[in-house]
Amino acid sequence: MTVPAPALAAFSDQELARIRADFPILSRTVRDGKPLVYLDSGATSQKPYAVLDAERGWYTELNAAPHRGAHALSEEGTEAYEGARATIAGFIGARADEIVFTKNATEAINAVAYAFSNSAAGGGGGAGERFRIGPGDEIVVTQMEHHANLIPWQELSARTGASLKWLEVTDDGRLDLSRVREVITERTKVVAFVHASNVLGTINPVDAIVARARKVGALVVLDACQSVPHLPIDVADLGVDLLAFSGHKMLGPMGIGVLWGRREVLDAMPVFLTGGSMIETVTMERATYAPAPQKFEAGVPNAAQAIGLAAACNYLTNLGMDRVSAHEHALTGILLDGLRERPWTRLIGPDSLENRGGAVSFVVNGVHAHDVGQILDEHGVAVRVGHHCAWPLHRRFKAAATTRASLAPYNTPEEMTAFFAALDTVPGIFGIEV
Amino acid sequence: MDLYQELIIEHAKRPHRAGLRAPFDAEVHHVNPTCGDEVTLRVARDGDVLSDISYDSLGCSISVASGSMLADLLTGENLDTARTTFAAVRSMLTSKGADPGDEEVIGDAIALAGVAKYPARVKCALLSWMALADALAKTGVNLSEESHV
Ligand SMILES: Cc1ncc(COP(=O)(O)O)c(C=O)c1O
Numbered sequence: 001m002t003v004p005a006p007a008l009a010a011f012s013d014q015e016l017a018r019i020r021a022d023f024p025i026l027s028r029t030v031r032d033g034k035p036l037v038y039l040d041s042g043a044t045s046q047k048p049y050a051v052l053d054a055e056r057g058w059y060t061e062l063n064a065a066p067h068r069g070a071h072a073l074s075e076e077g078t079e080a081y082e083g084a085r086a087t088i089a090g091f092i093g094a095r096a097d098e099i100v101f102t103k104n105a106t107e108a109i110n111a112v113a114y115a116f117s118n119s120a121a122g123g124g125g126g127a128g129e130r131f132r133i134g135p136g137d138e139i140v141v142t143q144m145e146h147h148a149n150l151i152p153w154q155e156l157s158a159r160t161g162a163s164l165k166w167l168e169v170t171d172d173g174r175l176d177l178s179r180v181r182e183v184i185t186e187r188t189k190v191v192a193f194v195h196a197s198n199v200l201g202t203i204n205p206v207d208a209i210v211a212r213a214r215k216v217g218a219l220v221v222l223d224a225c226q227s228v229p230h231l232p233i234d235v236a237d238l239g240v241d242l243l244a245f246s247g248h249k250m251l252g253p254m255g256i257g258v259l260w261g262r263r264e265v266l267d268a269m270p271v272f273l274t275g276g277s278m279i280e281t282v283t284m285e286r287a288t289y290a291p292a293p294q295k296f297e298a299g300v301p302n303a304a305q306a307i308g309l310a311a312a313c314n315y316l317t318n319l320g321m322d323r324v325s326a327h328e329h330a331l332t333g334i335l336l337d338g339l340r341e342r343p344w345t346r347l348i349g350p351d352s353l354e355n356r357g358g359a360v361s362f363v364v365n366g367v368h369a370h371d372v373g374q375i376l377d378e379h380g381v382a383v384r385v386g387h388h389c390a391w392p393l394h395r396r397f398k399a400a401a402t403t404r405a406s407l408a409p410y411n412t413p414e415e416m417t418a419f420f421a422a423l424d425t426v427p428g429i430f431g432i433e434v
Numbered sequence: 435m436d437l438y439q440e441l442i443i444e445h446a447k448r449p450h451r452a453g454l455r456a457p458f459d460a461e462v463h464h465v466n467p468t469c470g471d472e473v474t475l476r477v478a479r480d481g482d483v484l485s486d487i488s489y490d491s492l493g494c495s496i497s498v499a500s501g502s503m504l505a506d507l508l509t510g511e512n513l514d515t516a517r518t519t520f521a522a523v524r525s526m527l528t529s530k531g532a533d534p535g536d537e538e539v540i541g542d543a544i545a546l547a548g549v550a551k552y553p554a555r556v557k558c559a560l561l562s563w564m565a566l567a568d569a570l571a572k573t574g575v576n577l578s579e580e581s582h583v
Pocket residue numbers: 042043104105106107146148149194196197198223225226246389
């Protein structure tokens with residue numbers, strides 16, 4: 001899939017003022033009264049009142065265990081919880097019964113990786129055949145994965161004897177598809193990759209990888225943590241089998257994430273966590289399980305957070321995901337232009353707006369990212385420093401650590417100016433020639 | 435800002451006694467997993483004396499400068515001095531600003547006093563010191579033992 005340069009306008013000053021007024025934290029100050037310039041939404045986004053109110057509303061009006069009990073509160077609570085599922089499904093063009101609530105994307109990906117090993121252990125029954133994996137089989141990831149979409153697969157490989165392979169990354173931060181036929185082969189059971197890189201900003205060509213995976217019959221798992229919050233997403237268009245994202249990166253609460261799966265894939269997929277609420281019948285010896293998505297939701301769920309996430313989806317829908325994407329695109333352009341004007345920095349990732357999201361990572365030559373982040377912080381500018389949970393990718397670019405600015409709908413052009421003003425103080429402090 | 439004292443920048447740019455040298459009695463490799471800072475540190479002992487401390491570090495200015503200061507302060511010193519210095523530096527760094535540090539005891543490392551107010555950076559400043567403690571433990575010496583004053 002290619003993402004065309006959006007024709008829509010960024011948010012106007014008036015629109016931005018209205019949006020920012022919805023996020024109470026954005027008006028606080030840090031480090032002796034400096035206005036907060038929050039450029040770390042890739043790690044976690046801030047939350048609007050609508051989300052906070054929805055969570056609070058659950059506890060003040062509805063709190064009861066969903067799907068457990070026949071009293072009024074439980075009924076209304078169940079309805080609200082299932083309503084949240086439907087709203088979130090609508091946000092990504094899915095059916096409600098294809099949405100599995102997890103605590104975050106990490107848990108969603110682990111649920112899939114464990115489904116494979118549970119199936120290998122015979123726990124999947126006949127339907128779980130697609131999830132059967134063992135020695136001789138292959139798992140494919142990429143060199144640009146977040147640890148959340150790498151380590152679960154390393155562990156699956158260790159548990160089952162399947163081998164782990166990966167697609168590499170080019171110097172300009174794109175996936176190297178020249179060897180895709182050698183990497184994704186008849187032995188490949190699963191291909192797991194990131195939609196939008198949390199470090200490089202790269203938006204990967206889902207179409208090309210799905211096409212190759214289809215040819216060899218592998219399941220496709222997409223880490224959509226950094227795409228669902230920033231781009232209009234329609235799971236039917238993407239064509240993948242399973243997709244994971246976290247609520248807290250898309251204006252929603254912490255503690256709620258989603259595993260989406262095509263209906264027949266979820267039906268076939270073995271369970272990971274087991275216990276209450278996911279069963280159909282139970283005897284002392286064995287149990288049968290409820291249909292998906294319930295079979296994947298053992299235990300009393302994070303209902304308030306699910307409702308908060310639905311409120312976040314509604315908030316984003318009201319902004320318009322195409323406008324959100326256009327706005328962040330414009331700000332990304334400002335960041336890329338600004339770094340290009342500063343030859344003492346080195347961008348890690350594509351220096352082009354084509355198929356690119358709003359995570360902009362860079363190195364200040366001769367200064368460690370920790371020091372850069374500290375100076376920015378002193379000016380009230382919050383960025384992420386380190387390897388951003390993508391250590392192998394940083395090794396690939398021979399960078400021990402990078403500084404990352406990442407965007408959300410509430411960021412403004414003025415904040416980009418403030419960011420560069422703070423960045424420009426770095427060379428002087430560390431005696432770097434500019 | 436008071437964090438980046440001139441001394442820190444100087445040590446970070448030209449770390450003293452840097453590089454790995456032989457002979458040595460123990461070598462350790464420590465990393466700060468949140469940011470990827472790394473140090474490989476070797477210690478050579480001549481009885482009670484730390485005859486050489488050599489290291490290779492990759493990290494932020496705070497972690498590199500701290501390692502350089504450590505090597506300056508403790509090379510050629512005896513274990514008692516190492517214990518006193520280690521305790522004083524650690525106390526200052528972990529005090530959240532309550533312990534301003536004593537220049538008489540910790541020398542250039544006094545420049546690290548400002549780090550105590552930035553919890554995320556304390557680990558950077560302590561990286562080499564913890565590596566030294568670990569390396570000495572491998573030679574059978576406990577660095578955090580109370581020294582008899
Ligand atoms: C690309 C990507 N994948 C996965 C994750 C993991 O998300 P979480 O920590 O919310 O499970 C993140 C965020 O940290 C991410 O950016």
